[in-house]
Amino acid sequence: MSVLLIADVDQGALAPATARVLSAVAGLGPVDVLVLGDDADAAAAEAANLVGTARVLVAKGPVAVDADSDAIVALSSGYHFVVQSAGSVGRDRMPRVAARLDVMPVTDIIQILAPNRFVRPIYAGNALETVRDDQPIHVLTIRASAFRAAATGNAAPVERLDLSMQSAVRLIATHRTPSDTPDLATAQVVVGGGVALGSAENFQLVEKLAKKLGAAIGATRAAVDAGFAPNDWQVGQTGKIIAPDLYIAIGISGALQHLAGIQGAKKIIAINTDPEAPLVKLADVALIGDLFDIVPKLTAELERLGVKR
Amino acid sequence: MKILVAIKRVVDHNVRIRVRPDGSGVETTGVRMSMNPFCKHAVEAAVQLSEAGHGDEIVVVSIGPKAANDVILTALAMGAHRGLLIETDAALETLAIAKLLAKVVDEETPDLVLLGKQAVDDDSNHVGQMLAALTNRPQATFASEIKVVGQGLEVTREIDSGRETLALPLPAIVTADLRLNTPRNAALPQVMKARSKPLAVRPVAEFGVDVAPRLVIETISPPPERVAGKTVASVTELAGIIATDLSTMEAL
Numbered sequence: 001m002s003v004l005l006i007a008d009v010d011q012g013a014l015a016p017a018t019a020r021v022l023s024a025v026a027g028l029g030p031v032d033v034l035v036l037g038d039d040a041d042a043a044a045a046e047a048a049n050l051v052g053t054a055r056v057l058v059a060k061g062p063v064a065v066d067a068d069s070d071a072i073v074a075l076s077s078g079y080h081f082v083v084q085s086a087g088s089v090g091r092d093r094m095p096r097v098a099a100r101l102d103v104m105p106v107t108d109i110i111q112i113l114a115p116n117r118f119v120r121p122i123y124a125g126n127a128l129e130t131v132r133d134d135q136p137i138h139v140l141t142i143r144a145s146a147f148r149a150a151a152t153g154n155a156a157p158v159e160r161l162d163l164s165m166q167s168a169v170r171l172i173a174t175h176r177t178p179s180d181t182p183d184l185a186t187a188q189v190v191v192g193g194g195v196a197l198g199s200a201e202n203f204q205l206v207e208k209l210a211k212k213l214g215a216a217i218g219a220t221r222a223a224v225d226a227g228f229a230p231n232d233w234q235v236g237q238t239g240k241i242i243a244p245d246l247y248i249a250i251g252i253s254g255a256l257q258h259l260a261g262i263q264g265a266k267k268i269i270a271i272n273t274d275p276e277a278p279l280v281k282l283a284d285v286a287l288i289g290d291l292f293d294i295v296p297k298l299t300a301e302l303e304r305l306g307v308k309r
Numbered sequence: 310m311k312i313l314v315a316i317k318r319v320v321d322h323n324v325r326i327r328v329r330p331d332g333s334g335v336e337t338t339g340v341r342m343s344m345n346p347f348c349k350h351a352v353e354a355a356v357q358l359s360e361a362g363h364g365d366e367i368v369v370v371s372i373g374p375k376a377a378n379d380v381i382l383t384a385l386a387m388g389a390h391r392g393l394l395i396e397t398d399a400a401l402e403t404l405a406i407a408k409l410l411a412k413v414v415d416e417e418t419p420d421l422v423l424l425g426k427q428a429v430d431d432d433s434n435h436v437g438q439m440l441a442a443l444t445n446r447p448q449a450t451f452a453s454e455i456k457v458v459g460q461g462l463e464v465t466r467e468i469d470s471g472r473e474t475l476a477l478p479l480p481a482i483v484t485a486d487l488r489l490n491t492p493r494n495a496a497l498p499q500v501m502k503a504r505s506k507p508l509a510v511r512p513v514a515e516f517g518v519d520v521a522p523r524l525v526i527e528t529i530s531p532p533p534e535r536v537a538g539k540t541v542a543s544v545t546e547l548a549g550i551i552a553t554d555l556s557t558m559e560a561l
């Protein structure tokens with residue numbers, strides 16, 4: 001039972017999600033990690049260093065799912081599992097790969113019960129579906145946030161492949177959110193802000209607290225729609241799924257679409273004026289009050305306590 | 310150009326769903342149903358393209374029970390021209406849905422197919438990508454902006470690192486994200502007019518597609534419940550808790 005894991009590569013580096021997906025699937029069989037892209041050497045070296053990688057396969061070429069999904073289909077004949085993280089790239093690519101293989105994929109997996117039995121959330125995480133997949137080849141996406149990262153210290157061989165990839169699509173612009181905070185989907189601490197922040201300037205209260213805690217920054221859809229935070233900070237059913245050890249939610253009501261993204265959080269702290277807000281009701285710790293009063297004081301107090309990460 | 314929009318009838322996104330105690334599924338009887346929100350953005354995008362002179366005809370298709378006529382009527386009231394219901398009472402897998410839609414694409418030969426990026430019931434996020442694979446068309450998923458440029462499209466997508474803009478030739482498949490537009494609420498005269506627009510109903514069997522499920526759903530269960538914690542009285546107390554948490558957190 002061998003596994004083809006497609007790596008997530010971001011600006012030439014291996015994204016943190018890949019090490020987590022690797023640890024999730026390592027029990028299924030030997031894992032070959034496929035690294036795609038024009039600038040894949042550094043990521044390939046990182047993948048080779050992960051415990052659980054049997055081989056790294058490197059294929060150069062433009063990353064466009066219409067082209068590379070056919071290349072992956074051609075490669076998949078030697079594998080029982082074709083897997084990627086459930087990030088925006090895997091979500092875009094894997095259903096295309098599955099349909100080409102005439103396979104029904106199982107996506108957003110949060111638990112692997114057996115090589116053919118998986119758990120995935122539905123209805124924004126308000127129900128969990130256990131599915132059995134007896135197809136000869138399994139096409140899967142895995143939620144990185146639900147698994148721990150594979151250890152490093154391996155030296156798997158790196159092989160080059162020549163896959164012909166022709167795309168009809170042209171990338172003409174990228175708009176990256178500049179950020180020096182940790183990767184949101186895999187961060188250990190996340191500070192999230194809601195529409196109550198009122199403006200992009202005020203949202204810096206959230207950013208300052210996050211910086212103090214070495215945390216990633218999250219936002220609600222309402223805050224993103226209002227232009228207070230970039231779209232890639234959105235947490236929830238349609239944004240990123242997070243599972244930090246600590247989530248601090250500031251001025252966030254806790255709509256079920258937002259809760260969908262934070263169900264894996266170990267501990268939730270809520271700061272809200274409304275003691276009846278759904279998020280306050282399920283938080284481990286809540287402080288009721290005005291965020292504009294609380295958050296600057298909290299940041300200063302943590303500074304005073306010498307908190308550093 | 311001709312635009313095909315695929316839409317799904319789902320449990321309304323404001324409903325707090327209930328998992329049946331016997332693990333057989335989510336209770337849908339007596340529950341408010343409506344058009345999947347993402348599909349609404351897809352319909353709105355089609356209507357806006359048409360209003361801007363880019364859409365000669367908008368055909369909407371839904372696959373589901375007879376009651377899915379409702380969401381087709383909603384789309385017709387929003388401005389689509391013609392509807393098709395592929396009728397089935399079975400809950401089909403996304404692969405079967407994509408195969409049925411591929412047949413519709415064969416028949417209708419649209420220049421653009423618009424879909425919602427995911428349905429809020431099964432949260433699959435599959436069908437647009439699968440349809441693109443089955444029809445050999447380029448895809449732009451999670452769209453937050455669609456522009457017609459020359460003979461093709463420029464589509465801005467929301468992705469994990471921010472946004473990116475793709476240029477793609479037609480025919481193509483595009484799936485809608487929530488920031489693509491603000492769907493309109495049709496006024497009463499439009500709702501009345503929708504009833505006189507053509508709406509064909511055809512059984513699934515007519516399409517000659519094998520829709521047998523590939524997966525077995527063993528159980529559907531509620532997620533573990535979170536229990537309410539405590540309320541602290543002061544910022545100092547909260548800071549103390551956070552400081553302790555951080556110092557005991559396992560280094561990753």
Ligand SMILES: Cc1cc2nc3c(=O)[nH]c(=O)nc-3n(C[C@H](O)[C@H](O)[C@H](O)COP(=O)(O)OP(=O)(O)OC[C@H]3O[C@@H](n4cnc5c(N)ncnc54)[C@H](O)[C@@H]3O)c2cc1C
Nearest residue numbers: 194195196220221222236237238239251253258273274291
């Ligand atoms: C199909 C669909 C998908 C969606 N996907 C997502 C998603 O992925 N992620 C997401 O987040 N949302 C999503 N939403 C939107 C979601 O339903 C809510 O609208 C949104 O999460 C609300 O954001 P909010 O908590 O910032 O705003 P609100 O619900 O308006 O809450 C603001 C909160 O701030 C509190 N507050 C106000 N002033 C202060 C103050 N001075 N100090 C402290 N607290 C204060 C209020 O008491 C309130 O609890 C989706 C919706 C739909 C229909």
